[in-house]
Amino acid sequence: HRICDTTALLEDMAAAGKRILFEAQLGALRDVYYGIYPYTTSSCALAAFAPVGGGLFTHRVDRVVGVMKAFSSCVGEGPFLTEMSPEEASSLRETAMEYG
Helix, strand or coil: CCCCCHHHHHHHHHHCCCCCCCCCCCCHHHCCCCCCCCCCCCCCCCHHHHHHHHCCCHHHCCCCCCCCCCCCCCCCCCCCCCCCCHHHHHHHHHHHCCCC
């Protein structure tokens, strides 16, 4: 484990030409600004916030790659906008190997 000034660390890495990857597991519907309140996280979960939250100046970002699931799922509290029967859910789990 390492505790450090992430801005200095990331700026040094960027200046040296290193590639930096940020990852997040929450989607826009859990985002504090664009999500379904009160079922949001405490911070912005969108790609635009990743460098800011990590301590990297945004002018260093030259590429954003978004990956999304083919269908929505939800774990935790709050409404789920589309629901299906238990039989449909079972079929989807088996076919897509999706277990929420």
